Amino acid sequence: MDKIYWGADAGLAAYHRSRFEEFKTSGSEAFEKACRAEDGRLKHVVSAEHLDLALLKIIHDTTNAARRISKIEPEFLKGLLRHTSVLNYFPQPSTRTFLSFSRAESKLGIQREEVRDLKTSSTAKGESDLDALRTQSSFYEGMVVRHPSDLYGHFTVWAMQNSRRPLHIFNAGSGTKEHPTQAILDHYTMEESLGEIDGKTIAFYGDCLRSRVIHSGARLLALHKEMTVYFVAPEHLQIDTETEDYIAQRGVTVHKIKTGIGELPSFVDVNYMTRLQDEYGAGSQSEKYPTNLVFTEDHLRMMPETSILMHPMPKREEIDPRLDYIDDKRIMLWRAQRNGMWTRAGTMAYVFGVDEQIRNKYTFLEKKMEKMMRPRR
Numbered sequence: 001m002d003k004i005y006w007g008a009d010a011g012l013a014a015y016h017r018s019r020f021e022e023f024k025t026s027g028s029e030a031f032e033k034a035c036r037a038e039d040g041r042l043k044h045v046v047s048a049e050h051l052d053l054a055l056l057k058i059i060h061d062t063t064n065a066a067r068r069i070s071k072i073e074p075e076f077l078k079g080l081l082r083h084t085s086v087l088n089y090f091p092q093p094s095t096r097t098f099l100s101f102s103r104a105e106s107k108l109g110i111q112r113e114e115v116r117d118l119k120t121s122s123t124a125k126g127e128s129d130l131d132a133l134r135t136q137s138s139f140y141e142g143m144v145v146r147h148p149s150d151l152y153g154h155f156t157v158w159a160m161q162n163s164r165r166p167l168h169i170f171n172a173g174s175g176t177k178e179h180p181t182q183a184i185l186d187h188y189t190m191e192e193s194l195g196e197i198d199g200k201t202i203a204f205y206g207d208c209l210r211s212r213v214i215h216s217g218a219r220l221l222a223l224h225k226e227m228t229v230y231f232v233a234p235e236h237l238q239i240d241t242e243t244e245d246y247i248a249q250r251g252v253t254v255h256k257i258k259t260g261i262g263e264l265p266s267f268v269d270v271n272y273m274t275r276l277q278d279e280y281g282a283g284s285q286s287e288k289y290p291t292n293l294v295f296t297e298d299h300l301r302m303m304p305e306t307s308i309l310m311h312p313m314p315k316r317e318e319i320d321p322r323l324d325y326i327d328d329k330r331i332m333l334w335r336a337q338r339n340g341m342w343t344r345a346g347t348m349a350y351v352f353g354v355d356e357q358i359r360n361k362y363t364f365l366e367k368k369m370e371k372m373m374r375p376r377r
């Protein structure tokens with residue numbers, strides 16, 4: 001969905017849109033190239049398709065190191081990026097992603113500001129998203145963007161190509177298509193819980209068609225070997241062929257199920273719930289969530305000890321409210337939110353080039369502690 005605002009003048013809007021179309025039709029390789037620095041390092045995190053297992057390991061190791069350092073020497077982290085500034089640009093609503101980015105920035109000492117309400121911006125005077133973006137980029141070294149347009153990731157990278165300022169973009173959710181930092185945090189949570197992701201079975205329940213979380217998450221799962229993925233949704237909310245083909249071509253065994261959750265929790269490793277993304281439908285909250293896709297206490301009971309239940313949140317009626325009062329280590333809904341803050345810190349540290357410093361510092365502290373704990377002769 002193109003929800004980009006091209007400005008008040010129709011002629012100018014058509015001109016800029018056609019320039020953008022040219023970039024878009026230049027293909028996925030050109031897009032990826034535009035997201036990388038000359039040495040191949042990712043400079044914009046806008047698409048899950050640009051991530052690989054080596055980079056995920058770097059981000060997860062940095063995340064773990066930062067998490068531990070924060071308990072011993074938080075001032076070290078706070079000093080790392082104190083000359084770096086970031087704008088959190090969130091014209092589409094958000095609680096978790098916005099707050100977790102903001103806290104991650106704070107942990108790394110990044111100076112941060114925000115724009116959330118476009119009524120207070122010059123967009124209200126007819127300024128195009130393009131000019132707004134270029135203006136914002138004049139003041140910061142990075143931008144975290146969330147937008148209702150499916151194309152916003154592409155759009156920001158294209159817009160930055162015409163700017164001389166080397167700004168970094170973090171896609172915090174664009175329309176129904178991409179949510180790469182949610183995919184990173186989910187990948188981290190699965191690895192932390194399951195140990196190894198290769199060979200596992202994941203069931204996505206709910207709005208497989210419009211959930212950007214599923215679209216990005218499934219792409220990261222396809223980096224692993226011998227994966228099985230179930231998409232469990234009624235026909236009209238089933239996974240799009242683009243995502244299905246993308247992961248199937250990479251060796252994932254795909255099952256599409258219409259009949260509800262059923263017995264799946266008794267054998268899958270990850271139960272991943274999503275809400276109806278009805279903000280992209282005819283009218284907000286006008287659709288009904290299928291009752292056979294509600295995760296109940298019975299489903300929890302059938303889950304193997306080693307499996308987990310996830311949800312990117314916000315949740316509504318997809319999970320029986322009784323589960324909110326059950327203390328069960330397999331329910332990862334809240335733990336995943338903390339993981340979101342730390343993996344976003346790990347991702348930003350990588351993009352701003354301080355990830356190695358963080359990992360080295362942790363190795364140094366670990367050795368120091370080991371020495372202190374060693375018994376004296």
Ligand code: ASP
Nearest residue numbers: 173212213275312313314
């Ligand atoms: N928080 C997730 C997102 O931004 C999921 C959701 O909103 O349902 O896409």
